[in-house]
Amino acid sequence: FWKVADSSEDEDNFIGPMPAKGPVESDVAKEFERRAQRMKEKLTSADSDEPKQVTRESWMTELPPELKSFGFGPRTFKRRADDKSGDRSIWTDTPADRERKAKEREETKKSSSKDNEEMVLSGRDKRLIEQVTSYNESKRSESLMDIHQKKLKSKASEEKSKPQERRPFDREQDLKVNRFDEAQKKALLRKSRDLNSKFEHSKGNMFL
Numbered sequence: 001f002w003k004v005a006d007s008s009e010d011e012d013n014f015i016g017p018m019p020a021k022g023p024v025e026s027d028v029a030k031e032f033e034r035r036a037q038r039m040k041e042k043l044t045s046a047d048s049d050e051p052k053q054v055t056r057e058s059w060m061t062e063l064p065p066e067l068k069s070f071g072f073g074p075r076t077f078k079r080r081a082d083d084k085s086g087d088r089s090i091w092t093d094t095p096a097d098r099e100r101k102a103k104e105r106e107e108t109k110k111s112s113s114k115d116n117e118e119m120v121l122s123g124r125d126k127r128l129i130e131q132v133t134s135y136n137e138s139k140r141s142e143s144l145m146d147i148h149q150k151k152l153k154s155k156a157s158e159e160k161s162k163p164q165e166r167r168p169f170d171r172e173q174d175l176k177v178n179r180f181d182e183a184q185k186k187a188l189l190r191k192s193r194d195l196n197s198k199f200e201h202s203k204g205n206m207f208l
Contacts, residue, residue, distance in 0.1 A: 063088055 066088075093101070142150075180188075 061092055063091055 089097075
């Protein structure tokens with residue numbers, strides 16, 4: 001009886017789970033082993049295989065499509081039907097692309113210069129050009145704008161050449177005061193008397 005009581009008292013003194021009777025396998029140690037194995041396999045596979053070329057994805061190197069209705073732009077009509085924003089490839093061109101485009105531009109310039117040199121005016125075109133130039137020299141030597149500017153210059157030079165004389169102060173000329181005669185004053189007073197009738201209702205057809 002005393003042995004049973006002692007064993008029950010000993011069990012009451014323990015708090016928490018009982019210790020395991022056999023060897024305990026740690027999950028942490030297994031996880032470390034698995035990670036080490038994966039790293040080893042990764043390194044060995046990288047050494048054995050050929051080096052892969054690293055390339056960027058298309059969304060990193062290409063511009064997104066231009067959205068016409070995106071955002072709140074100015075509400076205006078299109079001036080031209082073929083309204084384009086221009087070449088946007090300058091943002092994504094590589095040095096090789098820029099060099100290729102520069103060569104293409106040089107080739108196009110050379111071809112255009114050759115075409116201009118090869119273009120020869122016909123006899124009819126030469127005759128028309130001579131007629132137009134002779135007509136302009138005889139009857140259209142100066143435009144109306146040139147004639148007007150020459151007149152203004154001559155007028156300004158004449159005013160400068162005139163002797164500058166001191167004159168007394170003239171109130172009407174210097175201050176540009178408008179003079180009213182008696183007839184203008186009476187007409188102005190007569191109009192001012194009729195101002196109150198402008199804001200009255202009409203004599204007839206008061207109610208539609």
